[in-house]
Amino acid sequence: MELYNCSLEELWQRLEKGEVSSLEVTRSVFKRIAEVDETVGAYLEIDEKRALVQAEAADERRRQGQEITPVTGIPLGLKDLLSTAGLKTTCGSKMLAGYRPEYDATVVSRLREAGAVITGKLNMDEFAMGSSTENSSFKPTRNPWDLKRVPGGSSGGSTAAVASATAIATLGSDTGGSIRQPASFCGVVGMKPTYGRVSRYGLVAFASSLDQIGPVTLTVADAALLLGVIAGHDERDSTSVDLPVADYYGGLKNEIKDLRIGVPAEYFGAGLDPEVEAAVRLGCRQMAATGARFEDVSLPHTDYAVATYYLLATAEASSNLARYDGVKYGFRAEDADGLIDMYRKTRAQGFGDEVKRRIMLGTYALSAGYYDAYYRKAQQVRTLITRDFDKVFAGCDVLVAPVCPTPAFAFGEKVDDPLSMYLSDILTIPVNLAGLPAISVPCGFTKAGLPIGLQIIAKPFAEETLLKVAWHYEQMAGWSGRRPQLAGEAV
Numbered sequence: 001m002e003l004y005n006c007s008l009e010e011l012w013q014r015l016e017k018g019e020v021s022s023l024e025v026t027r028s029v030f031k032r033i034a035e036v037d038e039t040v041g042a043y044l045e046i047d048e049k050r051a052l053v054q055a056e057a058a059d060e061r062r063r064q065g066q067e068i069t070p071v072t073g074i075p076l077g078l079k080d081l082l083s084t085a086g087l088k089t090t091c092g093s094k095m096l097a098g099y100r101p102e103y104d105a106t107v108v109s110r111l112r113e114a115g116a117v118i119t120g121k122l123n124m125d126e127f128a129m130g131s132s133t134e135n136s137s138f139k140p141t142r143n144p145w146d147l148k149r150v151p152g153g154s155s156g157g158s159t160a161a162v163a164s165a166t167a168i169a170t171l172g173s174d175t176g177g178s179i180r181q182p183a184s185f186c187g188v189v190g191m192k193p194t195y196g197r198v199s200r201y202g203l204v205a206f207a208s209s210l211d212q213i214g215p216v217t218l219t220v221a222d223a224a225l226l227l228g229v230i231a232g233h234d235e236r237d238s239t240s241v242d243l244p245v246a247d248y249y250g251g252l253k254n255e256i257k258d259l260r261i262g263v264p265a266e267y268f269g270a271g272l273d274p275e276v277e278a279a280v281r282l283g284c285r286q287m288a289a290t291g292a293r294f295e296d297v298s299l300p301h302t303d304y305a306v307a308t309y310y311l312l313a314t315a316e317a318s319s320n321l322a323r324y325d326g327v328k329y330g331f332r333a334e335d336a337d338g339l340i341d342m343y344r345k346t347r348a349q350g351f352g353d354e355v356k357r358r359i360m361l362g363t364y365a366l367s368a369g370y371y372d373a374y375y376r377k378a379q380q381v382r383t384l385i386t387r388d389f390d391k392v393f394a395g396c397d398v399l400v401a402p403v404c405p406t407p408a409f410a411f412g413e414k415v416d417d418p419l420s421m422y423l424s425d426i427l428t429i430p431v432n433l434a435g436l437p438a439i440s441v442p443c444g445f446t447k448a449g450l451p452i453g454l455q456i457i458a459k460p461f462a463e464e465t466l467l468k469v470a471w472h473y474e475q476m477a478g479w480s481g482r483r484p485q486l487a488g489e490a491v
């Protein structure tokens with residue numbers, strides 16, 4: 001098997017045994033990028049030169065007997081909203097085209113300290129606003145399972161890269177489903193940690209009370225390994241929590257037979273594609289065979305989650321994106337007639353339609369006359385949604401549900417109908433509003449060959465339980481690790 005097709009876990013073990021070198025693995029991944037990324041379009045920036053230097057350094061570190069981590073010498077890609085010193089960080093926006101940060105995000109410096117190889121930066125919806133990666137200012141990313149379809153979003157580059165084997169694993173960010181939904185569309189594992197589990201320092205902010213960075217991987221074991229490297233308190237992010245980081249990988253095989261698993265009725269409602277429902281229900285039956293106990297539960301405020309999220313996320317975005325004024329970062333419009341005109345033209349020309357729509361919605365929700373009716377009300381409903389979860393978690397350890405009501409849709413199908421795009425987030429955003437950890441694990445394919453994801457949701461900071469349940473399910477179901485047939489490849 002080509003090295004680029006291996007999981008992180010397997011490469012870690014083979015590197016440990018000295019069977020392969022990081023340089024060989026890294027060369028293999030760049031060969032793969034050269035072969036398929038023009039078709040898939042996962043990368044915005046490919047950083048081969050520096051990656052090869054990092055690979056040599058990792059091999060040297062091993063030779064010298066220095067401390068090794070599971071990611072030492074492993075080629076990993078980054079969503080393009082993670083700040084990388086000296087390497088372009090565009091957030092998929094013309095506004096930041098050419099912007100090179102002065103510093104690394106905390107997750108990036110943790111990866112570097114752990115000896116990882118950074119392959120480059122991955123495409124995304126502009127400022128992480130979207131569910132299809134079609135909102136990137138630069139180019140589309142195609143779903144490796146069907147090039148006529150979207151990879152999902154906003155971390156579509158991160159999930160398409162793992163699916164097409166142009167990175168061994170990647171990092172994405174999940175504000176309202178942006179890791180889990182594209183992971184489900186691309187047939188890979190995508191995990192959103194608890195809010196506060198991973199530092200957001202150096203993550204370009206979209207909605208600060210919701211944003212969280214997480215791993216995108218081929219398998220659950222790989223997610224456990226990668227989370228172990230990036231998780232933990234960071235004094236530079238006051239919302240990161242000072243709780244010990246468990247041995248996520250070491251805990252995967254612990255038993256799950258006494259666990260209580262809830263199935264929320266509202267997540268199987270109208271609009272759920274029958275093939276998605278069938279695959280997720282089959283997944284539940286397979287998990288029941290481990291001895292875990294299933295019960296039906298209710299999250300009654302689920303219906304309000306989309307409206308709540310799109311008020312709060314846009315309000316926070318309108319404030320966070322005020323900093324792009326043509327003065328401090330990136331793009332500045334030319335031919336402006338004075339300062340105010342420069343602000344106006346820069347923002348009019350630098351932001352795409354979806355970002356402008358969100359800034360206007362958010363500004364409206366926060367404005368003096370409407371604050372109580374919209375922003376405050378949405379905060380109150382957020383509390384109700386969180387309480388729904390608190391109640392069901394009093395009797396359950398985890399919840400199981402679909403990730404997205406449908407499999408990957410075609411390019412152009414929803415992009416001109418923002419409301420239908422927003423509505424498809426219904427099964428992922430309640431988790432963000434409540435700050436919970438959740439994961440998407442492959443659970444089958446439609447008749448047309450499109451991947452389907454199964455979502456597992458856990459209590460705050462119960463990543464260990466979440467990953468353990470996901471791992472056991474994955475072992476039984478066996479859908480992880482499959483590869484799409486990309487055009488031009490021999491069968």
Ligand code: GLN
Binds near residue numbers: 131
């Ligand atoms: N679809 C959500 C949105 O457009 C996803 C955002 C995210 O998680 N970054 O807001």
